[in-house]
Amino acid sequence: MTRGTTLLVLFALTVVGQALTPTTVLTTVDQARLKAVFENARPFTDLASAHYSILGLKLLGAQIPNTHMVKIEGECCQYERVEDNCNYVKSAVDYKSPESLYYASAATKALGNCQLSNSNAQNTLQAAIKDGVDVPTLFFVVSALTNLGLPVNSNEVVNALTEALKTDDSILSGSMALHIAAQLSKETDVKVIFESIEDLVAQADEVGEKYLQFEGDLGLTSFFVVGAYRLAGQQNKAPLIMEDQAVKFANYLLSRKHVQSPKNAYDVAAGLSTLGNNKYHIPVCITRESSMTVSSAQSKVQVRVSNVMSGALGKLTVKADSAERKEDGAVVLSNSALTAVAKDNTLYELDFLKTKAGRGFYTIEFSVAADKPDSRLIGLSGAQVEVKVVTTVNVEEVELSLEDKDQSTPPRVTKVQYPQKTGSNLAGDHHQNLVMKFLLKDKADNSAMEAHQAFVRLTNKRTKQEVIFVAEADDDHVYKFELDIGASAKEHFNSLSGLYAMDLVVGDALIQNPFAWNVADLQLKFPEDSATSEEKPNLYQPREEIKHMFREPEVRPPATVSTAFTGLVLLPVLILLGLWIKLGVNIANFPLSLSAIGFHIGLGSILVLYYLFFVQLNMFDTLKYLAILGTLTFLAGNRLLGSIANKRKQLLRSRLR
Known part of the structure; x- marks a missing residue:
């Protein structure tokens, strides 16, 4: 019995040591950067960007401006004009498109004091729920109806959604189904859709045993997380997501917090806002707030304990379970309580040098317990923070x-x-x-x-x-x-x-x-x-400049040698002319046409050009002239050969007759 208990305790300690916790947090600086991304999306160029910008600012608790400046290019100069956000959304919406109505209705709902034409929107949205409707269209329709406060026929939507999922069972469609089901009445039977959460999570890709994502797609991962917890809240049931899976989803979203586009920034804010405040899973983040360096002048290690959005979790008890020196594995402290130093119970500190820790690199492992039990908190143990203890040397x-x-x-x-x-x-x-x-x-x-x-x-x-x-x-x-x-x-x-x-x-x-x-x-x-x-010359003094010397051209042979060589080259031509005279060459058939004369003059000109290249011209000038002469010679020769071929055909026909 004692042996079995010992093994059980060792196993429990191993599991605790391997507990998964968030690797970072969305700090106030990160949130300010995301707010800047949303604000820089103005002036709006499309309805989708306006939707992400307005909803993103609302998620981060920032004030949504009622207007934005638009630069206008005039005939004489450039000037700015104030444009109302509500008027822009109204002017950009397409009442015949469910997708456009979805973006516009979400934006106007976030603005609060902006209304679309419900009659025009309702006709388009209700007409879109028909046989053969796909999942994305159904998502846009139900979301727009909900945003506008218009009635939704839950049974009709469930039937249409069930049929649509038979032909499209992708992760995106499954995530949209979660959002659709979350907006239906609580009496609607969406058990099958709720249970699909587990199947969708099983399709996620795990990276490095720390991150969980869908095909490396930030938008898809965030969309699923929001939909799963949204439906879980509507059904009042814990989603079929394991605690470590929730932490891995949070780690992935946090790893993408440096995005720059309004859509990606909204995806980060929406996913982390959901994981920072829901009924079932709230990952606890423990991050080092103080400098990594611990010295006699700064002996305290401060850590911030919060949710993924840097929000407070209530009154907590934070302990340093152990501090291990990396060099030799020596443990210098265990089970030491930290002191709260902030009114919001997010900042805690530990006087690390009270342990008489010597110089070296240390890994401190923390655990957290809520004074009032909260089953939502996950990742309460196993968080690690690295510090180094420095010393003064004599x-x-x-x-x-x-x-x-x-x-x-x-x-x-x-x-x-x-x-x-x-x-x-x-x-x-x-x-x-x-x-x-x-x-x-x-x-x-x-x-x-x-x-x-x-x-x-x-x-x-x-x-x-x-x-x-x-x-x-x-x-x-x-x-x-x-x-x-x-x-x-x-x-x-x-x-x-x-x-x-x-x-x-x-x-x-x-x-x-x-x-x-x-x-x-x-x-x-x-x-x-x-x-x-x-x-002796100093090795560190600048040396004399090295000037490149091109090789001098080789000396040409004497004029006698080159003249004799030229004569030998021309000798076959003289022999050819002599043989023609002796044999009596018949040149009566030479066609006196422009193409024939041009072709032969061109050939002769090319030979003369070669001679000039040998005695005077360089390669570049020769190629330039050769391109001109060659083109004219080619055209004339082509036409000459064509005329000769036609004459032969006519002669052959006359003989056949």
Whole structure:
């Protein structure tokens, strides 16, 4: 029995440790940004944008302006005109479109003092409920009738909706069905539609075990959440949504809170407003309000406990169940109560350093309990907040020494007190080693510590050349830096003798006072073979500009060679002409037409162009002229070949006759 109880307790602790809570919250800053998105939608360009802007402002509790400015382009200049929101909605509505009536009726209802023509709207809306009507049209019709305060025939709507869902069972249609059913009379049997909530949730995509969404569509996810809880409230039944699923829906909507369009902003506001105030599931958000850094000057960790809309949840008891150091898993506190510091019971604080927590990164896990039991609150445990405890570091036992390599003389040790500098310059040459020892101590408990970054920087005072070395700590956390002056002369210092400033640079994410301390000035002298190193160019000086040199063109061959080559190229032409004369070529059939003459002149011109390219023209000019000559030659040749083909056809016909 005891063993079984132990296993049960361990299982319960595991489940609590894995409890899912919202990852963030819609802060007042986020809400102000969304309000700006709605306000910037004016002047309205379409009825849908006006609908989302007006309803979004109402959801966020902002005042809805009665008018907005419209820029008018005149003949002479641009000017502004005041336009009434109600008049815009009335002028933009299409009384023949159920969708347009839906947007207009929702906007006028939110404005409060604006009325549409109910007679025109009622005729269109009631006529739309007929056999074969689809789910979206039915949603627009029922919503518009409800917004206008007109009667809805619930039985007729349910019958039409049942038939429409048989042909369209998409997630969007299912979500619209939830909204439609929520607007019908309570006596209407919508059990099948209510039970479809579970089936729709099963089709949602889970991402990283934290988010639940429908096809990555913000509008569809928000629309479903609002419809599910709206119908649940109308039926007075808890929706078929698990608590962790509700939290995952909230996480997804919160992850999209940086949207910029009026529609997306409305989707975020509508979904989170529903999850922030309903009868069944209200996720509890625990977010860090104070800085992540905890120090002796600011030892308290403040967290804000609210709903997803940053709203108060009543009087609560908030506890830090544990605080675990990431480095070694050490638990520094458990079951510590936080103190309320705000009248609205949303802000709580914990004096974290009372636990004597040392420097490091910590994960604090919180749990919440309502003083008055509220079954709606979910995600009451497992919320985690990360903080880091920083400390002030002291530098102690700092020693500088120059030691002879052959140890012929004892080292000259100079002790330095932080943040002072040695009174006189130290001088060292290539026969010596420079040694620096120091100890870093945590000021809070005077314990030795190591820093993530500890460097020794040597800077040439004349050239400003910097050389940086890493200082490493031993097992006792004592830092030691040793420099072989002779061996490092060429590699690190370019054999440049002179006066160097020696700095100790210490930094760490957990150190509150990182510093660069000028410890001493060193006169370094490098080996004799680098005595002329002062004359060597400084590696850090700008170099001379490199000017690109194009390769010079190759020298042309002598004129005799090119002339002989040209003669050899033309020799076949001369031979051809001689053979024609000897054989007696018959040119009587040469057609004396414009196309024939143009074609042959074009061919000759192209050959002449090639010659000019060889002796004078460049490639670009040659291509330009070749395009012109080639086009004319092609047209003339095409026409010449066509005329020759026609003559052959006529000759063939005459012979056949």
